[in-house]
Amino acid sequence: MAGPMKMRATLGGGGTAAAYTDVRVLMTHPMTTAQSNQPLHFIQNVTVKQNGKTMVEAQISQAVSRNPVFTFRLKGGAKGDKIEVSWLDNKGETNSIETAVA
Amino acid sequence: MNKIRRTLLGATAALLLFKPFAALAAAWNKDAFAAKTPQDALKGIGAGDVAASKDLVIEAPQIAENGAVVPIEISSAIPGTTSIAVVIEKNPFPLAAQFDFENGALPYVKLNVKMNETSDVRVVATAGGRRYAATKEIKVTIGGCGG
Amino acid sequence: MKGLALLLLAFPLWAGAQDAKKEIEKYQQMLGEGSPAELWELEGEALWKKAQGPKNASLEKCDLGGGPGKVAGAYARLPRYFKDTDQVQDLESRLLTCMTALQGRDRAETTKRLFGNADRPSEMEYLVAYVVGQARGHKMAAPVSHPKERASYELGKKVFFYRAGNWDFSCASCHGEQDKRIRMQDLPVLSEPAGAQKAYTTWPAYRVSNSQLKTMQWRINDCYRQMRFPEPEFASESTIALTHYLAVTAKGAPYNGPGTKR
Numbered sequence: 271m272a273g274p275m276k277m278r279a280t281l282g283g284g285g286t287a288a289a290y291t292d293v294r295v296l297m298t299h300p301m302t303t304a305q306s307n308q309p310l311h312f313i314q315n316v317t318v319k320q321n322g323k324t325m326v327e328a329q330i331s332q333a334v335s336r337n338p339v340f341t342f343r344l345k346g347g348a349k350g351d352k353i354e355v356s357w358l359d360n361k362g363e364t365n366s367i368e369t370a371v372a
Numbered sequence: 373m374n375k376i377r378r379t380l381l382g383a384t385a386a387l388l389l390f391k392p393f394a395a396l397a398a399a400w401n402k403d404a405f406a407a408k409t410p411q412d413a414l415k416g417i418g419a420g421d422v423a424a425s426k427d428l429v430i431e432a433p434q435i436a437e438n439g440a441v442v443p444i445e446i447s448s449a450i451p452g453t454t455s456i457a458v459v460i461e462k463n464p465f466p467l468a469a470q471f472d473f474e475n476g477a478l479p480y481v482k483l484n485v486k487m488n489e490t491s492d493v494r495v496v497a498t499a500g501g502r503r504y505a506a507t508k509e510i511k512v513t514i515g516g517c518g519g
Numbered sequence: 520m521k522g523l524a525l526l527l528l529a530f531p532l533w534a535g536a537q538d539a540k541k542e543i544e545k546y547q548q549m550l551g552e553g554s555p556a557e558l559w560e561l562e563g564e565a566l567w568k569k570a571q572g573p574k575n576a577s578l579e580k581c582d583l584g585g586g587p588g589k590v591a592g593a594y595a596r597l598p599r600y601f602k603d604t605d606q607v608q609d610l611e612s613r614l615l616t617c618m619t620a621l622q623g624r625d626r627a628e629t630t631k632r633l634f635g636n637a638d639r640p641s642e643m644e645y646l647v648a649y650v651v652g653q654a655r656g657h658k659m660a661a662p663v664s665h666p667k668e669r670a671s672y673e674l675g676k677k678v679f680f681y682r683a684g685n686w687d688f689s690c691a692s693c694h695g696e697q698d699k700r701i702r703m704q705d706l707p708v709l710s711e712p713a714g715a716q717k718a719y720t721t722w723p724a725y726r727v728s729n730s731q732l733k734t735m736q737w738r739i740n741d742c743y744r745q746m747r748f749p750e751p752e753f754a755s756e757s758t759i760a761l762t763h764y765l766a767v768t769a770k771g772a773p774y775n776g777p778g779t780k781r
Contacts, residue, residue, distance in 0.1 A: 273639075276561040290478055296558035300638065300730075303486070305464065314400045318477070325477035331405045333460060333468035333486050335441045336637075336730045337555035341482035433546035435539060438781045441727040443549035482553050514728075514781070 272365035273298025279353040279371040282343070291347030291371055293318065295355045296339050303332040312360055313338065319354040320344050347371055404467050410494065413459050413467035419496050425450055425504035428497050432508055439487040439512035446481050446495050453479035453499040462491035487512045547779070554779040556648060556725035559640065559732045563649025566642055572622030581617035583610070583650065594654035595774050598763040600665040607671040609762045611736045612754035614646055633753055634737055637730040644732045647723050647777075654774045659720065661766035668763070671756075675764025678757050679710060688746040690761070704781065709765060716772035719765050724778035732777060735762055 276296045283289020301312045310332065318326035325344050344353075349371055356366030404416025414422070431445035446456055456479055457470040468485050479497065487493075490511045497504045567578045567590075583593035584601070598609040604616055611633075618629045635641035663672050682689040693699060694709040707714030723734045733741075739758050743751055751758050 274558060274562045274565075276558045278561075294553070294557075296555060296561070298558065320475075320477075323475050325473070325475050326481075327399075327472045327474070328469060328481075329400050329405075330469040330483075331465065331467065333463055333465065335484035335486055335727070337558065339482075339484055339553045339555055339557070341445075341480075341553060343478040343480040345476040345478055431549075433549055434542040436546055437543060438727050440730075441550060441779075443546070443553055445549070484550075484553060 272363055275355075275357075275365050275367045277353065277355055277367045277369045279351070279369050281347060281349065281371060290343040290345055291320070291351065291353070293342045293344065293353055293355070294339070295342075295367070296337070297357060297365070298337055299357075299359065301332060301334055301336045301338065310360060313357045314360050315358040316340065317354075317356050318342055318344075319352075319356075320347065321352050322354075401467075401470065404470075405465060407467060408465065410459050410461045410466040413465075414496065416467065417457050417470060417496070419457070419498075419503045419505075422496060422503045422505040425497070425506060428495060428504050428506040430493065430495050430506050430508040432493065432510055434509070435511045435513065436487060438514050439489070440514075441484045442487050442510060442512070443482065443484050444493060448479035448497045448499070448504075450479075450497055450499040450504055453497050455479075455498040456481060457496045457498075458483075458485065459494040459496065460485060460487055460491055461494060463488050550727075550779045551775075554725055555730070556732060556777040556779050557652075559645055559648035559725065560652040560777065561649075563645035563647070563652075566645050567649055572618070572624040574621065574623035576621050576623070578614070578617050578621060578646070580621055581614070583613055590650055590653045592654050592657040594651045595657035596660050596662060598668075598671065598759055598766060599662050600667045600671075605667075606756075607665075607667050607759055607763060609735065609754065609759045610647060610650060611643060611734060612759060614643065614650075615754065630753060634734075634740075635731065640732060644723075644734060647734045648725075648732050651723055651774070651776045655776070657774050659716070659766060659769045659772050659774060661763060661770070663767055671760045671763045672767050674757065675760035675762070675767075676710075678761045679764055684746055684748040686747050688748075690742065690746075692746070710768065712768055712770070715765055715768035719769035720772050720775045721778035721780070723776060724780045726780050728781055 279291055279293045282292040299313050302308045302310060304310055312332040313330055316328040316330060317324060326342050351371040352368060353371060354366060354368040356364060358364045401416060404413055407413040407416050427449040429447050436442040448456060455470060455472045458468040459466045460468050471481050473479050487510060492507050492509050494505055494507045570577050580587040584596050584599050585593050594610055598607050600607050615629050618624045619626060632641050633643050635644050663669050679690045693706050697708055699706040707718045709715050709718060722738055723732060725732045736753055736758060739761060740751060
């Protein structure tokens, strides 16, 4: 069972129209490395979607810190936009979270 | 690049019938992530010819108290940036991550990486079919790769 | 300062200790702005609102000193005296009180697993992260007006300087003198405002070397382990008193947690 995943999506950049949507996503994952004496277990893929459309596709590795935290920025955006972030690890485990832009 | 990815995804989808999410995002550059030198890592992501660019900015501390968690913020002002890759030269496997931006995602990312020892962190951006790079040295007081 | 001196070895001579200090501050600041600690805060908020126990109630009516459900800034005014229990309580003991009083859970269950591990944090750790995060920016103001609060503060001061155990250590052995360090970390003098403020406003903290959120009760417990003392009882009178002494000594500084540390 994957540990908790959290996300905060807010409008940023100032001015009357949002310059961008700031997405901060926090994941629970051991991200164990080949150097530790535990089996390799790390997230390989992260996908960010805005209102169902893929915006960011990330390929990451054991070099990303345990309990990864990512911040992304999506052009424009509005309150209520649906942001979804999902991950897939090397064991085939997955987790995802959906948040509305605040 | 997109055509190759679509073919790959199609093939993967056919193979992984019971893992729908896995099929959609199974593309993972195994060879590049297994590369043991920064040169091989760069070759693995197709970044042979790289030009330095001041429009590719790395915001990071010069010293990391613990190499297990090193915050790095990257932003590209190079027009048409479609991807950013992070290479940590002295890590056992230098390629740390690659981010592909589409549909209006800004070429920006903040992440925490592991650094095994003091090393150059090189960021490679892809824009208009060309590669650009920026480098920053980060000193590490305690190695963070778990060894 | 000695920690900085060691770092000079990694810097060109002209850079100086000040540059190293500035860059470490930048590391701590950037880490704080994208720290896994935030996940503990958000998960803690979910647990605070979750109906649990025989009474199927959440902790949303828990009184942390400012009235039922008032969480914002509450941590900055703990430890304090509580009328309903007639004792001075810190955050963790108060959470245990609320789990029993509001949710009907018995003490054996709520204290079964207080310290988690990297693979499975404890409920207490999540809740603590949430509550302390709601005091961010609030000035530390642990009260000493009630007679029991004054007594708690005095006991805490006594405990701080009390030498015992196999090594005849007290808290002051490490935290009572300027310019001491353990490995790369400078040791703040906790019996003086400057040192107490620096330390107390950044704990509880997510420790990157453990990948866990460590609470104040854990911090005290682990200090005693390092001092070769017997293990203190969780939320005992003496650990609360010690926390009270630190909180009062740190008076006035804005709270900046949960922290993120090495």
